[in-house]
Amino acid sequence: MKKVVCLLWCLTAVWATSFAQLEATMPFMSSLPQVSYYNPAFKPAYKFSIGLPGSSVFAGFSNNGFTYNDFVSKQSNVLVADLDKLYAAMQDRNYVNTNVQADVFRLSMKVSARMYFTANVTAKVYNRLMLPKDLTGLFINGTSAYVNGTASLSPKIESLGYVEAGFGGSYIINKNLTLGARFKVLKGVANATTQQALFNLSLGEDYAINVSADMDVRTSGIHNLDSSEYDIEKNWRDFTRNNGMAVDLGATYRFKDRLTFGASIIDLGSITWKNDLYGYKLDPDRANFTFEGFDLQEMLNGETDDSQFDSLESKFTPEEGRIDSYRTPLPGKIYLTAVYEIRKTVTAGAMFSAERFKGRFMPAITASINKEFGRRVGTSISYTITNNSFNNLGAGLSLNFAPIQFYLAGDNLLRAPLALATGNTLNGYVNSMQYFNLRAGLNFVFGRDKTQEKQPYPKKEN
């Protein structure tokens, strides 16, 4: 049992070891070429930069429902898995997100005084598991809470793996306004999506239990992997059949010299899945079962008929089979930023960002202070509220030794050293973590683009 609980926790933690979908610190790291990923109108700090594999690796995790601390409590010096406490901490819908990305190639270059060009090839994996509170509540609190009510027990899964090739640029309209756009060609690798998931358990006043389900889960690029006869090396071209398009749009506007606003929409697009399509369905007309107890008539006759339970499995076994092609959207994001230049090397930033994907809107609010120590070192400290998480102190560091630029930035990083300092271990940090992401890499950068250097408009207008 102990192993099972640990395994379950580890599985959740595995989901947890990749990172949040929204990055809050990186968009303020203006010295990094990757800043344009958050707003294509952001201008890279270097006239030319190139990234090879390893130039940008990202992982993120978020869980809006609970932390490890919500799961355990110490009672009389005994560590107890406290399910009541866990239930109290959970949201109605608990989203556990994991997200990994890696640049295969990236290029940015200043084409003219007004225009920057960017290109990237990036592999992305996005996973999201929705666990309804009722699912755990049913086991933790029992069925009584649902008398004359309904428990929604259906988890939902979204899993998306694809490679994007993006080509974009920013164009300086005038000294205040810059527009940017990036067009992306997408190749889907694998997908699992929940089109419909309903698994309801209702109890009547007489405790009669009704279970009904409706499910439509679609997958691409997964089912064949179960077959021992499938040779992925021979059939790798199958994975190129899932095509998609997306676009990033952005703009920045400088207001009274020191204040710059930015707005962007990222990953506005979709992928049409055609390879290895396989679906799992439950027909709501069939997947319905009511248990009112044992039949008194049969009991009086000395009979016990368990056949009603035999039908359960057949009613709730999904019908599976090949399906037609389908389309899924990308997790779309918006970033609204404001950066105020306090001093020449110090800026304060504020950001509202949000992700919308398959019925969920996840907002985040960030405040940051960014400091450049000369051209060599750039730092950023941020505070983010997102995912019902309020303890996210982020940090970023870039070391610019052109042509090499090393950087590391993430959200909810700074509590790690604080935890070490106060508790001598990372336990306090990890156990209360709901939100974490980290991006790191090594860029090759050339030619610092000095601010307002050779700008196509007067430095100041009267």
Added chain:
Amino acid sequence: MQLPVRKKWPFFAIASVILFTFWSCDELFDSSDYELEKLKATPEMSIPLAFGELGISDLINEEDQEYVKVYPDGLVYLFYEKTLVTKDIRDMLKFPDKSFSESLPVPPGTLLPRASETTYASVELDRDLGFAPEKLTEIKFKPGTILILGLNFTPQNPASGVFELELELPDFQKNGAALKQRITALSGGSAIIDLGDYVATLDDNRFTARLSLIEKPHGNTVVITHPTEASVILGFESIDFQYVKGFFGERTPTRIPTLTIDINAFGNALGDAEVSFAEPKINLEITSEYGLPATLEFEPFEVRKENAEPLPILFSTPNPVVINAPATLGGQAVSNVGFANVAAVFDYAPQQFYYQFQMGINKGLTSGSNFCADTSKISVKLTVEVPVHGKATGIVLTDTFDIDLSDSKQSEIESAVLHSIAVNELPLEAALQIYLADENGVLIDSIFATGQTALIKGSTVTSAGDLSAPGIADVDIPLSAAKLEALFEARKMIVRMATTTSKDGSGNYPLVKFKSNYKINIKLGLEAKLNLEVDL
């Protein structure tokens, strides 16, 4: 542009602190934080236990389900029927084989050649079949009844090939023709005649036979020098009849084995109950196909139940019962017997009707005109009809089950509540108690406290006993920790349900009707608060 060194110190200071902090820790994680020892939860489970819509027929024992009937107005009644078909009287009429040895003298003489046959000698006989005590006047034989005719000359055949013996039974006729049969000495001296479908008209078993010696045409002169005798055998064998008429004598056939009708409808539930049925009926119908005066003497004729003396069922007509006889062969006559104490019989709440009888025929008679066909029989049909219309108190249903919850952790159940909803159209209310006992049947405790047992409330009825309004009982019965503790210790569970019919407003028990469309809708559920603590 390079920053002055003095402006870089904050960065290096912070970085140094962070790095120092990381490296100063022996282990980044304290694994003891993840070594869970227990898992705790306190779920409250509400689960349905049982449901059902029960009618009166569902409450009646399975063995009696086939006896449940419904009147056109929906009133349920129990109908039991047992019919005994007896052919004892017919089987009593057995007729033994009967043989007659006759002699026909053949005087000496000269037989001249002749072209046509003539009777040489003859004799007419009056014979008695000798049946007793039957004195038959008519019998129609079944196929298989045979008459053997034998011929032998003593000392020898005086005229071989000239004589034939002719037997004529004018009283034995088939299709209007009397029985005639010839045999010759040459043909072996015998013949077998099937009497099937012959009707013999007898005079108290007597019949007439004529034996004739026929001289056949012959071309030579035959001289019979010495007196000779023709010995004739008439043998009746395997006598059986299609019908017989006459007087069969005074007889007392064997006693009929004991007959019973089991009334399991209420099992032992009515053992100590006081019940009263409004219109019960007992009917004894006797159908006779015998044309004779017969009586049935019932002894005993009573109802029985466990732990009680049998109660005799009293006849309203004399016992032995005189059975009506049909006027003609092939007809039937029905006799119905009434009873004097029907209400008392059912108030007794019988579990069994128990009876035995014997028949008598021609009692005290020395003559008469009886008839009996081979297929004749007497049917004795006892029917018991019990409309479920009445009143009852003190009906107790008890059953005992073995239980063993020792594998479960009692401490996991903190408290429980039994939830019962019963919407009852039946005029029957019930109180349930579950007793808990140890292995030896010694009571430990009961599940329900006083006042908690009234799980089913009876419906109210009109003055005619029909449904007025259903009784609704929505009851939550908390089960205390002590009761639960007893439940886990118990090894036997004795379920006892005490029921009565509905009371009226004055607390009296009116006569109530149980109709087929009256149902009791019961839903039982359990709400239990668990305290789960699992060692990991």
